[in-house]
Amino acid sequence: MPKFNMNPKKNPMPSQDPLVRNRNFKEVTLGYSAETAIDEAKRCLNCKNQPCVMGCPVNIHIPEFISLVAEGKFEEAYQVINRSSSLPAVCGRVCPQETQCEGKCTRGIKGEPVGIGRLERFVADWHNANVTTAPEKPQSNGHKVAVVGSGPAGLTCAGDLAKLGYDVTVFEALHLAGGVLVYGIPEFRLPKAIVQKEVDNLKALGVKIETNMVVGRVLSIEELKEEYGFEAIFIGSGAGLPKFMGIPGENAKGVFSANEYLTRSNLMKAYREDGTTPIMHAKNVAVVGGGNVAMDAARSAKRMGAENVYVVYRRGKEELPARREEVEHAEEEQIIFKLLTNPVEILTDDQDNVVGMKCVEMELGEPDASGRRRPVEKADSEFVMDVDCVIMSLGTSPNPLLKKTTPGLETQKRGEIVADETGKTSIEGVYAGGDAVTGAATVILAMGAGKTAAKSIDEYIRSKG
Numbered sequence: 001m002p003k004f005n006m007n008p009k010k011n012p013m014p015s016q017d018p019l020v021r022n023r024n025f026k027e028v029t030l031g032y033s034a035e036t037a038i039d040e041a042k043r044c045l046n047c048k049n050q051p052c053v054m055g056c057p058v059n060i061h062i063p064e065f066i067s068l069v070a071e072g073k074f075e076e077a078y079q080v081i082n083r084s085s086s087l088p089a090v091c092g093r094v095c096p097q098e099t100q101c102e103g104k105c106t107r108g109i110k111g112e113p114v115g116i117g118r119l120e121r122f123v124a125d126w127h128n129a130n131v132t133t134a135p136e137k138p139q140s141n142g143h144k145v146a147v148v149g150s151g152p153a154g155l156t157c158a159g160d161l162a163k164l165g166y167d168v169t170v171f172e173a174l175h176l177a178g179g180v181l182v183y184g185i186p187e188f189r190l191p192k193a194i195v196q197k198e199v200d201n202l203k204a205l206g207v208k209i210e211t212n213m214v215v216g217r218v219l220s221i222e223e224l225k226e227e228y229g230f231e232a233i234f235i236g237s238g239a240g241l242p243k244f245m246g247i248p249g250e251n252a253k254g255v256f257s258a259n260e261y262l263t264r265s266n267l268m269k270a271y272r273e274d275g276t277t278p279i280m281h282a283k284n285v286a287v288v289g290g291g292n293v294a295m296d297a298a299r300s301a302k303r304m305g306a307e308n309v310y311v312v313y314r315r316g317k318e319e320l321p322a323r324r325e326e327v328e329h330a331e332e333e334q335i336i337f338k339l340l341t342n343p344v345e346i347l348t349d350d351q352d353n354v355v356g357m358k359c360v361e362m363e364l365g366e367p368d369a370s371g372r373r374r375p376v377e378k379a380d381s382e383f384v385m386d387v388d389c390v391i392m393s394l395g396t397s398p399n400p401l402l403k404k405t406t407p408g409l410e411t412q413k414r415g416e417i418v419a420d421e422t423g424k425t426s427i428e429g430v431y432a433g434g435d436a437v438t439g440a441a442t443v444i445l446a447m448g449a450g451k452t453a454a455k456s457i458d459e460y461i462r463s464k465g
Contacts, residue, residue, distance in 0.1 A: 008111025057448030092121025151179020153434025156450030249346025282389030289393030423453030
């Protein structure tokens, strides 16, 4: 049996037929079989300088776990990943590997990179399906740490601290742990049972999770420190405040933020026939924006029964910020892309219902400060799109609640918490990371920030003796 598989292409990922899956919420991709995973793992050259590890924000020992997969040692491979990542089944599904670990892969120079994300998903799924023993709870070191928010940053920080013996309590504002993993990412991309399994693994390590706890309203940061005895606090509360365009008609019936639309669908199960939360079942839907969240909203709207779903974006296809895989999946599912198009007004009837969206055509001019070519309106290009629902997916910023209720917490103009490279904020013993600091970014970057903060918190508490 050959040691290396020199096929220049990845093993393809099996998936549901696009015209079947665009009417259900089951997971789109089906995962590798054991045989396929072993074959893909043999494409890894086990490079000495390990460029893939440098591309991973949580520094998973990638060649090591892949070598074990190639030998069929799946549980040993999981344990390698688990040393660095608290959420391997999540990362294997939603991380932008193409710009991180796989983007650095040597095999990608003359062909396609090794399917690192697909292998991580396989290993995590194999573990979850075949290993029933709970992880061993570490011995307590007698110190207490609070974590605000149970998204990827908070869960990672909590997991890393729990492994070091800390008594960790996570405070979550919603009724279910997982943050953006449960309210933002659709079931067809990240099944909620997967997230719950990862949360259960953390609970087995001793992490306590308090839901329906809005820190900044039910409890303050100061109360957590002074009255509840937490020696350090990590804020990983995310960026859940949606942005809008400020155009006429945005307050009409049938206009949603992507956050609201996805929360109703994902967290509150509006897509189910027995779902009790109301959501609009529209005929023609426009999703304004071009990121991953816009793709999620558009693909969800299609599954909710819309006949036509349009992604309206003011730049071209090359400038779409969404992952290439997500764009391809959307196109396969008959999502229509209206590129170089910008809304200027949402049209309504006498009852304030959406009946259309007035747009203008755009063309790309000179690069702006970000390096992307700036979209410029074409003269006399106005037209009306026939839609009865508009979903705004223009990014998010942190909720201002913590800023208003935490004296001394330094924030930026848009509300992002100011923290240094270690996660340290302007308040002693308070650390922050993830979208609460950077604004909306990726799951893996939030995890990296949670991991960094956990290390800093450990050093801080140890320094106090």
